[in-house]
Amino acid sequence: MARRYDSRTTIFSPEGRLYQIEYAMEAISHAGTVLGVLAKDGVVLAAEKKVTGKLLDLAGAKEGGYGGSGEKIFLLNSNVIGGVAGLTADANSLINYARTAAQKHLLTYNDDIPVEVLAQRLCDMKQGYTQFGGLRPFGVSLLYAGYDPHYQFQLYHSDPSGNYSGWKATCIGANNGTAQSLLKQEYKDDIEIKDAISLVLRVMSKTMDSTTLGSEKLEFAVLTLDPETKAPKAKIYRPAEIDALLQSEGLKKDEDAEMKPAQ
Amino acid sequence: MSIMENNGGSVIAMVGKECVAIACDLRLGNQALGVSSDFQKIFPVTDRIFLGLPGLGTDVTTLKELFRFRVNMYTIKEEREIEPETFAHLVSSTLYEHRFGPYFIEPVMAGLSKTPSGGFKPFIAATDLIGCLNFAKDFVVAGTASSKLFGVAEGLWEPDLEPEDLFETISQTIMNAVDRDAYSGWGCIVHVITKDQIVTRTLKARMD
Amino acid sequence: MLSVPHQQPNLHVQQAHGPQQRHFNPYTENGGTILAIAGKDFSVIAGDTRQSEGYSIQTRYAPKVFRLTDRAVLAVNGFAADGNMFVKKVRQRLEWYRHAHAKDMPLRAIARLIQTMLYARRFFPFYVYNILGGIEEDGTGAVYSFDPVGSYEREACRAAGAAQSLVQPFLDNQASTAKFSTSRTIPLTEELRSLSFSLSAELFLSGCYPIGNQTLVSSRPTVQTNPYQSARQPRMDNAIYHKWR
Numbered sequence: 001m002a003r004r005y006d007s008r009t010t011i012f013s014p015e016g017r018l019y020q021i022e023y024a025m026e027a028i029s030h031a032g033t034v035l036g037v038l039a040k041d042g043v044v045l046a047a048e049k050k051v052t053g054k055l056l057d058l059a060g061a062k063e064g065g066y067g068g069s070g071e072k073i074f075l076l077n078s079n080v081i082g083g084v085a086g087l088t089a090d091a092n093s094l095i096n097y098a099r100t101a102a103q104k105h106l107l108t109y110n111d112d113i114p115v116e117v118l119a120q121r122l123c124d125m126k127q128g129y130t131q132f133g134g135l136r137p138f139g140v141s142l143l144y145a146g147y148d149p150h151y152q153f154q155l156y157h158s159d160p161s162g163n164y165s166g167w168k169a170t171c172i173g174a175n176n177g178t179a180q181s182l183l184k185q186e187y188k189d190d191i192e193i194k195d196a197i198s199l200v201l202r203v204m205s206k207t208m209d210s211t212t213l214g215s216e217k218l219e220f221a222v223l224t225l226d227p228e229t230k231a232p233k234a235k236i237y238r239p240a241e242i243d244a245l246l247q248s249e250g251l252k253k254d255e256d257a258e259m260k261p262a263q
Numbered sequence: 264m265s266i267m268e269n270n271g272g273s274v275i276a277m278v279g280k281e282c283v284a285i286a287c288d289l290r291l292g293n294q295a296l297g298v299s300s301d302f303q304k305i306f307p308v309t310d311r312i313f314l315g316l317p318g319l320g321t322d323v324t325t326l327k328e329l330f331r332f333r334v335n336m337y338t339i340k341e342e343r344e345i346e347p348e349t350f351a352h353l354v355s356s357t358l359y360e361h362r363f364g365p366y367f368i369e370p371v372m373a374g375l376s377k378t379p380s381g382g383f384k385p386f387i388a389a390t391d392l393i394g395c396l397n398f399a400k401d402f403v404v405a406g407t408a409s410s411k412l413f414g415v416a417e418g419l420w421e422p423d424l425e426p427e428d429l430f431e432t433i434s435q436t437i438m439n440a441v442d443r444d445a446y447s448g449w450g451c452i453v454h455v456i457t458k459d460q461i462v463t464r465t466l467k468a469r470m471d
Numbered sequence: 472m473l474s475v476p477h478q479q480p481n482l483h484v485q486q487a488h489g490p491q492q493r494h495f496n497p498y499t500e501n502g503g504t505i506l507a508i509a510g511k512d513f514s515v516i517a518g519d520t521r522q523s524e525g526y527s528i529q530t531r532y533a534p535k536v537f538r539l540t541d542r543a544v545l546a547v548n549g550f551a552a553d554g555n556m557f558v559k560k561v562r563q564r565l566e567w568y569r570h571a572h573a574k575d576m577p578l579r580a581i582a583r584l585i586q587t588m589l590y591a592r593r594f595f596p597f598y599v600y601n602i603l604g605g606i607e608e609d610g611t612g613a614v615y616s617f618d619p620v621g622s623y624e625r626e627a628c629r630a631a632g633a634a635q636s637l638v639q640p641f642l643d644n645q646a647s648t649a650k651f652s653t654s655r656t657i658p659l660t661e662e663l664r665s666l667s668f669s670l671s672a673e674l675f676l677s678g679c680y681p682i683g684n685q686t687l688v689s690s691r692p693t694v695q696t697n698p699y700q701s702a703r704q705p706r707m708d709n710a711i712y713h714k715w716r
Contacts, residue, residue: 439640
């Protein structure tokens with residue numbers, strides 16, 4: 001019955017639904033998980049890579065991580081990191097738009113773009129694709145992990161409808177229900193960044209599809225404040241750093257290693 | 264009177280032995296009226312590239328912010344710092360975009376570019392207001408005192424000056440040149456860039 | 472001429488012009504640069520020898536620096552015709568002086584004379600920037616510079632002409648004791664001698680000819696006269712000739 005109302009974004013169904021948007025969200029539910037946790041001294045993002053394999057040429061990615069060499073986590077501005085779930089091509093387009101929007105703000109106001117403002121810019125654009133133009137919506141959900149002097153550390157989630165909200169901890173992509181409930185149980189307000197990192201990695205290891213947990217499947221990023229300059233510091237972990245981190249958390253799982261108990 | 268001469272100001276860059284230096288005066292005026300003695304015209308682009316922007320004051324500020332925009336986008340997308348030659352072409356194409364309504368600036372660039380072997384090579388460049396590039400091997404000058412800068416630089420420069428000597432040479436060049444130009448002066452700043460550090464010094468200059 | 476069509480006798484064809492004004496510009500710029508530096512007991516004057524009009528070179532060898540007496544040399548730059556004529560007139564006046572006073576005119580008197588000669592033409596000036604260099608009566612080196620209507624001043628160093636803005640600040644740096652100091656001479660040092668020579672050499676390398684000992688007027692009165700009888704061309708066996716080509 002939904003058939004007649006789903007081929008155009010600009011039409012409501014009789015039940016008051018916009019099917020194209022719902023189908024977009026369906027696409028996202030098959031994509032790699034992205035998890036975000038807000039701590040009192042920083043924000044943590046982790047993501048599961050779906051595009052992996054021996055034949056994948058990651059030569060550039062060895063040194064990378066500066067702007068987000070991966071497919072999931074990207075630097076949007078010096079004070080905001082973005083994590084994407086959904087159609088990769090759509091995501092790249094949105095990332096580019098976000099980066100440009102952040103620089104435009106900097107050019108106009110000589111100030112880093114506030115995190116919520118950046119989320120709004122993207123959402124305003126995404127909403128446009130649901131109301132006019134006849135073009136399909138973006139099949140992407142984003143998590144924005146950022147800092148500004150007005151509201152300090154923040155975590156936002158936006159979806160293809162153009163809606164966004166602020167979160168203390170949230171998850172998008174595959175298995176996000178499981179992850180979300182795990183986070184609800186374990187999250188505490190005033191959590192510190194090192195505990196948040198630990199929490200994120202533990203939840204990832206439980207919700208990720210793969211049996212291995214290592215840098216081939218995981219992307220990781222942290223946004224903190226530099227203690228001396230008081231400026232936001234975005235760190236997207238390099239593969240070697242991710243492995244080291246997993247090792248120190250006791251979570252590194254290799255294909256042929258036994259399951260080590262979490263410490 | 265030419266728009267380029269309304270606010271006044273001059274910049275020079277010189278090549279030394281494994282180092283570069285770039286210097287500017289600090290004056291901003293409204294024709295003959297001096298307005299500011301702290302108007303810097305040289306801005307860092309990366310750790311190893313400096314951009315000097317002499318000319319109309321409002322365009323100095325606008326272009327510095329416009330290049331910050333474009334270099335930020337470059338850095339985020341390319342995940343590395345922009346190289347001096349690439350930046351020079353970015354400057355050139357940005358200016359040519361406004362071929363028939365230009366920015367009234369004649370940019371001067373100085374930096375250290377990476378060689379394939381991992382070392383650093385001194386680099387300077389300048390463009391005219393619509394983006395014609397000039398890659399000189401010795402020095403580049405721009406601003407209201409450009410002809411004076413040419414003369415003194417031609418007399419004082421020699422190749423392979425060490426950083427301390429290059430500092431002396433560029434300082435003498437800019438100070439003597441701007442002292443013969445009514446629209447430049449009111450203080451000078453010199454940056455000397457080597458692979459390990461950047462030394463910035465303010466010169467004690469005539470304030471008349 | 473357009474032909475008048477017969478069918479349209481009303482069509483009166485004529486090349487229509489608006490009011491026209493003829494204007495003869497009596498002056499032109501002939502380019503080039505001159506400079507002079509005063510030492511403690513010597514003075515150096517140099518000038519390039521290119522004479523141009525616009526982008527055309529009229530000649531590669533037209534001297535702008537002229538010996539007036541044993542102790543005075545005048546360089547003229549601006550409008551060559553006025554420059555050459557002015558030198559002639561100055562020389563005439565100096566000859567009158569020699570006959571009347573049985574001695575050469577002292578340098579500072581020549582300077583004052585040049586002022587009066589220039590100011591006499593206040594309302595149709597000689598378009599020349601003069602630099603007079605030489606030795607004063609007390610043996611010190613001197614440089615006097617003039618504007619086209621006779622304003623003059625004794626200075627330590629001065630450049631004039633097309634490259635004035637390039638040369639003057641360099642002179643300020645290298646050839647003044649202190650910049651804009653009121654001291655009007657510089658002590659003779661080895662650096663200054665070599666600087667003077669190299670400055671002259673620079674002008675020489677850029678396409679002109681140093682006038683040999685004629686430019687270096689020292690307190691010692693023995694000065695070689697111009698080895699070339701005609702001012703047309705230097706001798707061909709000189710290495711400079713090859714530099715020019």
